[in-house]
Amino acid sequence: xxxxxxxxxxxxxxxxxxxxxxxxxxxxxxxxxxxxxxxxxxxxxxxxxxxxxxxxxxxxxxxxxxxxxxxxxxxxxxxxxxxxxxxxxxxxxxxxxxxxxxxxxxxxxxxxxxxxxxxxxxxxxxxxxxxxxxxxxxxxxxxxxxxxxxxxxxxxxxxxxxxxxxxxxxxxxxxxxxxxxxxxxxxxxxxxxxxxxxxxxxxxxxxxxxxxxxxxxxxxxxxxxxxxxxxxxxxxxxxxxxxxxxxxxxxxxxxxxxxxxxxxxxxxxxxxxxxxxxxxxxxxxxxxxxxxxxxxxxxxxxxxxxxxxxxxxxxxxxxxxxxxxxxxxxxxxxxxxxxxxxxxxxxxxxxxxxxxxxxxxxxxxxxxxxxxxxxxxxxxxxxxxxxxxxxxxxxxxxxxx
Numbered sequence: 001x002x003x004x005x006x007x008x009x010x011x012x013x014x015x016x017x018x019x020x021x022x023x024x025x026x027x028x029x030x031x032x033x034x035x036x037x038x039x040x041x042x043x044x045x046x047x048x049x050x051x052x053x054x055x056x057x058x059x060x061x062x063x064x065x066x067x068x069x070x071x072x073x074x075x076x077x078x079x080x081x082x083x084x085x086x087x088x089x090x091x092x093x094x095x096x097x098x099x100x101x102x103x104x105x106x107x108x109x110x111x112x113x114x115x116x117x118x119x120x121x122x123x124x125x126x127x128x129x130x131x132x133x134x135x136x137x138x139x140x141x142x143x144x145x146x147x148x149x150x151x152x153x154x155x156x157x158x159x160x161x162x163x164x165x166x167x168x169x170x171x172x173x174x175x176x177x178x179x180x181x182x183x184x185x186x187x188x189x190x191x192x193x194x195x196x197x198x199x200x201x202x203x204x205x206x207x208x209x210x211x212x213x214x215x216x217x218x219x220x221x222x223x224x225x226x227x228x229x230x231x232x233x234x235x236x237x238x239x240x241x242x243x244x245x246x247x248x249x250x251x252x253x254x255x256x257x258x259x260x261x262x263x264x265x266x267x268x269x270x271x272x273x274x275x276x277x278x279x280x281x282x283x284x285x286x287x288x289x290x291x292x293x294x295x296x297x298x299x300x301x302x303x304x305x306x307x308x309x310x311x312x313x314x315x316x317x318x319x320x321x322x323x324x325x326x327x328x329x330x331x332x333x334x335x336x337x338x339x340x341x342x343x344x345x346x347x348x349x350x351x352x353x354x355x356x357x358x359x360x361x362x363x364x365x366x367x368x369x370x371x372x373x374x375x376x377x378x379x380x381x382x383x384x385x386x387x388x389x390x391x392x393x394x395x396x397x398x399x400x401x
Contacts, residue, residue, distance in 0.1 A: 028282060030119070031058040031086040031111060038094050039064050040103060045156070049148045052125035053115040057149060058086050060099060060109040073108035074189070074399055075157045077149060081168030082292070083232060085119055085285035086111035088167065088378045091278040096384045098165065098391060105392050108157055112149050114141045116230070117285040131228045137290035137307055138169055142176030150187055161189035163395050167377050168346070169291070171196040178331040188333035190398045192391045194377040196337050197346040199353040200299035204344040208299045215293045216300030218310040223293065231289040269371050275379040304328070304357070328357045336363040336394055338387055340372040365390065
């Protein structure tokens with residue numbers, strides 16, 4: 001009931017937008033068009049995985065401010081979190097967003113999109129409407145999608161290594177890839193994990209208490225109903241209405257601002273509301289229900305391990321009753337962690353566990369601002385000074401060696 005009260009201003013704005021007979025819905029602006037709107041060159045690339053998923057990568061090959069198209073430009077891959085897409089790295093504009101800051105620092109910037117989101121909704125072997133299309137979670141995104149992106153980028157740029165930065169699920173898939181396919185450690189020059197997510201024993205978000213008992217252990221009716229489906233499906237009409245009802249310049253802008261702040265329950269004092277409104281244009285971006293279920297399993301087991309299908313199927317797949325843990329000791333790439341005190345999803349105590357298990361971690365950085373939270377890594381008004389400048393400096397340091 002409390003959540004519904006918080007959502008009422010937002011719902012009111014959307015209903016008013018829908019009722020407005022003169023409303024002309026804005027078209028969705030894809031990442032490459034967003035990039036070009038700020039004067040940067042942009043490219044869209046198509047990557048096909050071994051199991052047929054068609055992934056779209058966007059690229060800022062160089063900075064128009066530097067005119068460095070003929071200079072050596074080390075590649076950087078940025079990977080989004082759950083329910084997100086490549087637009088999260090662009091929503092705060094050239095002065096604050098990590099993608100632009102890296103381009104202006106002389107890097108060749110690539111923006112990944114995991115299978116199932118709005119930019120990667122195709123498979124050459126399976127129909128989007130078939131349940132098998134959604135039979136994946138972030139394990140496959142890590143071991144297959146990220147590996148395919150890395151190989152494609154290195155081939156296109158003729159480099160042997162790249163830098164990597166991920167937010168939330170973008171950190172999980174990095175950990176999965178390098179622990180399950182350790183040969184990829186050699187292809188990472190440096191890794192940067194924003195709001196790293198692996199352990200969930202101390203998560204404060206209400207989602208753990210509400211949904212964990214329903215789907216956190218295999219075999220229940222909810223697992224059977226929800227597995228292999230799209231989670232919070234992307235709906236173009238809903239996104240377009242949200243864009244019109246809550247986007248910058250909307251007559252309902254003040255209603256939406258209040259709705260966002262109320263829904264955040266006071267936890268987003270650092271938020272850049274303009275950035276958040278830009279995110280609405282393409283968020284939520286689509287994902288498999290298995291991704292969310294897998295995270296909830298971790299909150300129940302308190303372990304960082306593969307998907308739990310129940311004893312019988314686990315024996316068939318893994319040769320043991322319980323799914324195997326990810327061995328973080330196999331990650332040897334130079335990796336930096338950036339976490340915050342006020343993260344209700346991947347909080348400081350669980351980051352402590354990750355740091356203890358991550359035997360080769362290069363740096364454990366805690367954002368000094370106590371109010372900084374999980375989403376602030378993407379849309380905070382002070383994220384440049386508190387996080388992004390550090391990442392650029394760290395990457396520059398590796399290139400100077």
